Amino acid sequence: MATKTSAPRAAKTQRSPRISNRDRILAAGIKLFAEHGPDATSVSMISEASGLNRRMLYHYFGSKEGLYEEVLKAMYDRMNSVDVDLAHMLLPAEELLKKIIQGYYRFLNENPEFVRILSWENLRHGRTAKAIDVAAVKAPLIKALGVSLQMGARDGRFRSDVDENQLLISCMALSFFFFSNQYTLSMLLGKDIHAPRLLEQRVNHVTQLILEGILIKQPTPA
Amino acid sequence: MATKTSAPRAAKTQRSPRISNRDRILAAGIKLFAEHGPDATSVSMISEASGLNRRMLYHYFGSKEGLYEEVLKAMYDRMNSVDVDLAHMLLPAEELLKKIIQGYYRFLNENPEFVRILSWENLRHGRTAKAIDVAAVKAPLIKALGVSLQMGARDGRFRSDVDENQLLISCMALSFFFFSNQYTLSMLLGKDIHAPRLLEQRVNHVTQLILEGILIKQPTPA
Incomplete structure (x- = not known):
């Protein structure tokens, strides 16, 4: 097993191997769109809830509307x-x-x-x-x-x-x-x-x- | 019948005696809240749609939330x-x-x-x-x-x-x-x-x- 101190990246990957960044953004989108609706949900809100940079959202989904469609x-x-x-x-x-x-x-x-x-x-x-x-x-x-x-x-x-x-x-x-x-x-x-x-x-x-x-x-x- | 030129106020009252300013704001509220939802509808939108000053809304309904309740x-x-x-x-x-x-x-x-x-x-x-x-x-x-x-x-x-x-x-x-x-x-x-x-x-x-x-x-x- 990799130790946290010597290889933090590998350790992180090993600890939650099935949750990709894309899925993390999708999950945050489901939660926020459901609660506030697609219009009142902002890219910043999704970025904050997923713990991922807003550019990641654009990378995987193109736009807020693209994420909403997914x-x-x-x-x-x-x-x-x-x-x-x-x-x-x-x-x-x-x-x-x-x-x-x-x-x-x-x-x-x-x-x-x-x-x-x-x-x-x-x-x-x-x-x-x-x-x-x-x-x-x-x-x-x-x-x-x-x-x-x-x-x-x-x-x-x-x-x-x-x-x-x-x-x-x-x-x-x-x-x-x-x-x-x-x-x-x-x-x-x-x-x-x-x-x-x-x-x-x-x-x-x-x-x-x-x-x-x-x-x-x-x-x-x- | 009052003529338009000599008594515009009276004429206006006679022409639409049943639509009060209050009802006009209420009607605009119904239309806009139905279309955009209570959160995305602003006092300015209601004021514009009703053709009445926003202070009229506060006078009759206290607040946007007060109008929405009505x-x-x-x-x-x-x-x-x-x-x-x-x-x-x-x-x-x-x-x-x-x-x-x-x-x-x-x-x-x-x-x-x-x-x-x-x-x-x-x-x-x-x-x-x-x-x-x-x-x-x-x-x-x-x-x-x-x-x-x-x-x-x-x-x-x-x-x-x-x-x-x-x-x-x-x-x-x-x-x-x-x-x-x-x-x-x-x-x-x-x-x-x-x-x-x-x-x-x-x-x-x-x-x-x-x-x-x-x-x-x-x-x-x-």
Whole structure:
């Protein structure tokens, strides 16, 4: 092992071999853009938070806007990995929808930066997201959901008029809104809606609503 | 009628008797806070947009933050009038839920400022909304929904385990998200989701999902 005094550079590299300067700037960007939004975050703030010279930011990302685009891509990549996992499971629609709702709630709960950055981005009229192939991110899951809904409809379990695009948007809406609007929602209910028990109640309500919502119903005898 | 030349002040008052200076500043505040957010909007911008001296803003609202609080209250008042109308209708749950969904979609479509200001406010951790009694805004509608759900459950039409708070949050989520995230959603679907035909399709999907979601189902015979 290299000693700190004799070889400080090598020691530093050995101690955190996986965190490159580029990743350090990216991580600072994610944190600051999420908190303050892309417009109110300055290059100096990112430089200070990453502990790296501002010229390093220009070297790796060209500009603040360039870094922001990479941050947005990194956020979509995280979400994408959830979608891809779900798309590959080849599950019956009931199971797939349960896992989508649980997966989205877990992901958004663990990734508050994703929620905030997507909110900022929409307030900016999606200016930078245009550079990202958003459709490609969701396409595999939409396809998987379409196939499993068709199978369920053929088996006579599900309504055959449920559009997979609409249904996935509904799953996204029912999960995203709970996090993006958490402050006004907590005030509305007079309690912190992100307490674990309330989060669980919410996931149960949404899962049941979606599953019952697509089942074929027989009217109860009068 | 007063002529313009002989009595310009009186004529001006007669021509727009309902727009006070206070309302003019409030309207400029709504427009600018919605577009740029409360932090990036300056007193000079509001003064220029309203055509009124910045001292007028301080006179009526004390500070930019004071104006922003009034803007947020004005937004909640608009939404409140939708909720109060719905709460007073005493409708069976099917009809009430249909009208909630249609009413929310119409309101949000016609009031993009509401969507944006609520998004900004949540990104600011609900700092200013704390001054508003958000719970009181939704309470009458939650109560009305609770009563009509109970009646439907007693009649054997609805599941008896549907919580009115959860269901209203779902209606809010399914409508709000469609507007707040319109840019990334449009990219996801590869089309402008706010085209009238797509908006109508969306309202139909959500209405059906919610209504089917609370109905009691009889399993289809195997």
